[in-house]
Amino acid sequence: MIKVYSYIGKNIEELKKQALEELNCQESDLISSKEDMPTKLLLGKKYQLKIVKKSDIINHIKEFFKEFSNKTNIELNVEIREENDSFKVLLISSDKNISSIMIGKEGKNLNALSKLLKKSITIQIKMPLHLYIDYEDYKKVKEVKFKNEIKKIAEDVNQNGVEVKLDAMNSYNRRIVHVIVSNYPSLKAESYGEEPDRYVVIGKKED
Numbered sequence: 001m002i003k004v005y006s007y008i009g010k011n012i013e014e015l016k017k018q019a020l021e022e023l024n025c026q027e028s029d030l031i032s033s034k035e036d037m038p039t040k041l042l043l044g045k046k047y048q049l050k051i052v053k054k055s056d057i058i059n060h061i062k063e064f065f066k067e068f069s070n071k072t073n074i075e076l077n078v079e080i081r082e083e084n085d086s087f088k089v090l091l092i093s094s095d096k097n098i099s100s101i102m103i104g105k106e107g108k109n110l111n112a113l114s115k116l117l118k119k120s121i122t123i124q125i126k127m128p129l130h131l132y133i134d135y136e137d138y139k140k141v142k143e144v145k146f147k148n149e150i151k152k153i154a155e156d157v158n159q160n161g162v163e164v165k166l167d168a169m170n171s172y173n174r175r176i177v178h179v180i181v182s183n184y185p186s187l188k189a190e191s192y193g194e195e196p197d198r199y200v201v202i203g204k205k206e207d
Contacts, residue, residue, distance in 0.1 A: 002060050002124045005051040008037060015049040029054055031085055033127035052125050054082055060124075061089060064117055074098055086130035089117075093136070102135045107142070110135055146173065150180045154202060158184050163203030168193070174200055 005023065007015040012034060020027060030051050037046040058080050065078045079090040091102065103110050114133040122129050134140055153164050166177065174191055177200045181189035188205045191198055 002052060002056045002121065004125055007049045007051070008046060009049075010044055010046055012047055012049060015047065019049065019051050023051070023053070025053065031057070031125075031127070031129075050125075050127060052127070057087060057121060057125075057129075058082065060121060061087065061117065064120060065091070068113075074101070086132065089131070089133045090137075091133065091135045099136065099138075103138050107138065110138065143176070147176060147180065150177050154181055154184055154187060157202050157204065158187055161204050163201055166200045166202065168197045168199045170196075171198075174198065177202070 005019060007019055009015045009018075016027065016032070019025075019030070019032075023030070030053060032052075033050045035048045035050070037048050061080055062078060065076055068074070069076055075093060075095065077092040079092065081088045081090075093099075093102070101109065102113075104112070110133065114131065117133065118129060118131045121131070132139075150166075153166075156162075157164055169177075178189045178191075181187050181202055186205055187202060189200050189202050191200050193199055
């Protein structure tokens with residue numbers, strides 16, 4: 001169970017100070033979310049500050065994979081790194097025969113596991129969460145290959161001026177495309193469509 005601490009008041013900075021004192025934490029140890037509270041006009045604006053300890057999220061992730069291992073008989077080592085409110089989870093196993101099970105076709109099983117874990121957390125904290133799960137660097141290797149492909153496409157568009165419509169992709173990969181294209185002053189990347197069919201078009205900027 002991940003505990004969510006709630007503070008209500010008129011000044012966000014004072015609420016943060018109160019939370020840090022009561023929880024005996026540094027601001028870097030916490031994830032927070034601010035919401036406007038409905039109030040009568042004469043009473044002035046009020047805010048609700050929701051706070052979660054990062055250590056509680058990390059403990060939840062550990063318990064999640066402990067239960068997963070018990071139910072599947074798959075032994076996993078779990079490494080968790082927290083970077084700027086993002087949680088990166090690396091799964092490792094000494095049994096090389098389970099790679100296909102953990103990853104699945106085109107990473108399908110790994111993505112499903114990631115969505116299940118993220119949902120188990122966000123349903124409790126009810127605030128945005130950046131979560132990245134990889135199994136023995138499968139996604140890392142795939143991401144390097146993806147970046148190289150996008151760089152080649154960007155260079156081709158930069159040379160011949162013919163725009164390219166990319167296949168539909170998730171928001172993480174779209175961000176990668178936008179970052180890479182931003183390195184080319186004469187190019188632009190624009191996203192179109194609705195999830196899960198949202199895609200990116202790389203083309204020349206108009207003069």
